[in-house]
Amino acid sequence: xxxxxxxxxxxxxxxxxxxxxxxxxxxxxxxxxxxxxxxxxxxxxxxxxxxxxxxxxxxxxxxxxxxxxxxxxxxxxxxxxxxxxxxxxxxxxxxxxxxxxxxxxxxxxxxxxxxxxxxxxxxxxxxxxxxxxxxxxxxxxxxxxxxxxxxxxxxxxxxxx
Numbered sequence: 430x431x432x433x434x435x436x437x438x439x440x441x442x443x444x445x446x447x448x449x450x451x452x453x454x455x456x457x458x459x460x461x462x463x464x465x466x467x468x469x470x471x472x473x474x475x476x477x478x479x480x481x482x483x484x485x486x487x488x489x490x491x492x493x494x495x496x497x498x499x500x501x502x503x504x505x506x507x508x509x510x511x512x513x514x515x516x517x518x519x520x521x522x523x524x525x526x527x528x529x530x531x532x533x534x535x536x537x538x539x540x541x542x543x544x545x546x547x548x549x550x551x552x553x554x555x556x557x558x559x560x561x562x563x564x565x566x567x568x569x570x571x572x573x574x575x576x577x578x579x580x581x582x583x584x585x586x587x588x589x590x
Contacts, residue, residue, distance in 0.1 A: 442516035443523075453513060454506050455479060462526035463505060463533065466566055470558045496548050500540055501555070508532040525570070530563035 441448040443459040454460055455478050464476045471490040477483045480502070487498045508529045515521040523529065537556035541549045 438517075442513050451479070454509055459512075459523070459526045459529065460509055463509065463529045466527065466530045466563050467501075467505065467533070467559060469562045469566070470555065494548070494551060497544065497552055497555075500544065500552060501537065504533045504536040504540065505529075507536060525567060527563045527567040527570075530559060530566075534560040534563065 439448060440446065441452060441457055444457050446452060446457070449456075455464070461476050465474065468474060468476060468486075468490075471487075473486070473490055475486060477486045483502050484498060487494070487501065491498075511532065512523050512529050516523065534556045537552055537559065541552035541556065544552050
């Protein structure tokens, strides 16, 4: 954004650190959660720190699916980028990083139609696995019902003031 003379805030819309492409897609805590969620699908807790590590990661954990690596990378990065733009320009912030994982799953499912038939099924299966993984992680990370109810009650008190 600096290269384009962006006059707005140069901080990440998710974590308030200085934004760069490297930070947004790999260094930001939100991006790390998205990559960790994807990693859970392929069986690793390792989180890639660069685009080249993504390819190495996929090569190691998804051998034989080389034709779809770029589709997966594009879906993750595009989902992060869109969420970042909504937060930056529309002030529409995500409630949880898992929203980005769900968006990634939707893109993969949709983009499966552009793949060769033998790969399309694998992309669709991957999209469903990512969706299930994100849903499970979301359930693990959400506050208990008692905490959520207490928070809602406390917020109501402030609204009355």
